[in-house]
Amino acid sequence: MKLDKIAEVEENADLKKYNTYKIGGYAKRIIHPYSLKDVKKVLDEIKKADESYYILGNGSNVILPDEDYNGNIIVFDLLNNIEINKDKDEIEVEAGVTLGVLNETLLKNEYVNFYWANSIPGTLGGALVGNAGAYNHEIFEYLVSVTVIDKNGDLIKLKKDEIEYGYRRSNLNKCIVLGAKFKVEKGDVDEARELIKEQALKRMKSQPLSMPNAGSVFKNPEGDAAGRLIDSLGLKGYSIGGAMVSEVHANFIVNGGNATSKDIKELIKYIQKEVYDNYKIELELEQKIVRWN
Ligand SMILES: Cc1cc2nc3c(=O)[nH]c(=O)nc-3n(C[C@H](O)[C@H](O)[C@H](O)COP(=O)(O)OP(=O)(O)OC[C@H]3O[C@@H](n4cnc5c(N)ncnc54)[C@H](O)[C@@H]3O)c2cc1C
Structure with a gap:
């Protein structure tokens, strides 16, 4: 090659x-x-x-x-360009830009509407595919268009209304996301930084940030929280091999040091079965199980 x-x-x-x-x-x-x-x-x-x-x-x-x-x-970590159009209050962002860098760049230019994304440790590409969100905001909220290579190999621009998306999902998973355009809004930068600090502190207390994990394992079912359901069954600390339901937040699985993919997947199945047997609720995965085809 x-x-x-x-x-x-x-x-x-x-x-x-x-x-x-x-x-x-x-x-x-x-x-x-x-x-x-x-x-x-x-x-x-x-x-x-x-x-x-x-x-x-x-x-x-x-x-x-x-x-x-x-x-x-x-x-796409080398695709990390951000272009700001101050006349139109719009930005063009390449897929490899991390959400933290995106937010920081915007704040330096007095744009505040991505403050909520600061602690999400993903790239723009991954965020668009899974419609990442936090604190009642999501990445599609300010989206104008996405540039993708579609499944036929064509480079195309999709407007927001041409994309199917919902809670933690979008049909961009069938494409290669190269970048996107967003509307940005000016606001009180000090206030945004204060909110970011509060949110980071909250996460430090409520999420197992010192152990390897991949964020929330399950989507929240309608009207409830996956973590609450799992916790109510006494599963915090339950482990299979090196994978353990976090003691800090029951909707997180942590790698205790030598977890395998198999351990994590078995633990997921176990949690899903326990929740179904007790509440008749099918917990849907938020994380993506990858298979090499
Ligand atoms: C501590 C912690 C806290 C988290 N908090 C949140 C939160 O508050 N809210 C939230 O929504 N998520 C959260 N997450 C989950 C995760 O950070 C987000 O889902 C993030 O958007 C994933 O981005 P990524 O770049 O890591 O994607 P990856 O995990 O690398 O990939 C996810 C999927 O997207 C695909 N993909 C990635 N890039 C592209 C691309 N350019 N084109 C096509 N497909 C692509 C991959 O193939 C894969 O299917 C958290 C994770 C951790 C570890």
Whole structure:
């Protein structure tokens, strides 16, 4: 594969470094395209070599398999440009920008409407695919359009109303997200920074931030909280292998040090069964189980 001018490449890469659960095997190759234009070239090279690929953001919402991957992981961490159009109060953001960097860049320009996203440890691409959100806000709220490579390999721009999305989901999972345009709003920057501080403190107290995890495991069922249901069954601290229901927040599974993907998936099934048997509620996964095809 001729990738030297279009991407940085790591051969035989340890995937544990690429996800917040710190699980998984090795990938044949991790490819970091240099620019948006290079993404298409990288895809062409992979196709020519008749190999497969998987797109990974910050790995903060995925459960990677234990097995090695005989394919290419594409990571957009070098696609991290943000362009601000102050006349129109709009921004163009590339898919690899992390939400924390996005918010900080906006605050420096007096735009405050992404303050809620500051503590979500994902990239824009991952956030759009899962419609990430917090504190009654979500990433689709200020969205204008998304630039994607669709399943036919065409580079297209989708307006917000051409995308299907809902609570922690969107049909962008069928595309490769390259970037997006958002409306931005000016406001009181000091107040926004104060809110961010409060939210970070709240998270430090209520989430197991010192142990590897991938955020909320389950979506909240209508009118209830997954964490409350799991906690009510006394499952905090329950473990399978190295995976444990967090003692701090019952809707988090933490890697106690040597958890495997299998441990996490078995624990998920166990929790789902317990909740169903006791409440007749089917907990839906928020995290994404990845399979190498
Ligand atoms: C401590 C902690 C707190 C969290 N708090 C929140 C929270 O408050 N709210 C919330 O919504 N989430 C939260 N999360 C979950 C997670 O951070 C978000 O879902 C985040 O948006 C995922 O982004 P990512 O880049 O890590 O995506 P990844 O986990 O890398 O990928 C998620 C999915 O998106 C796909 N994907 C990623 N990038 C692209 C792309 N460019 N094109 C196409 N597909 C792509 C991947 O293939 C995968 O299917 C939290 C996680 C942690 C660890």
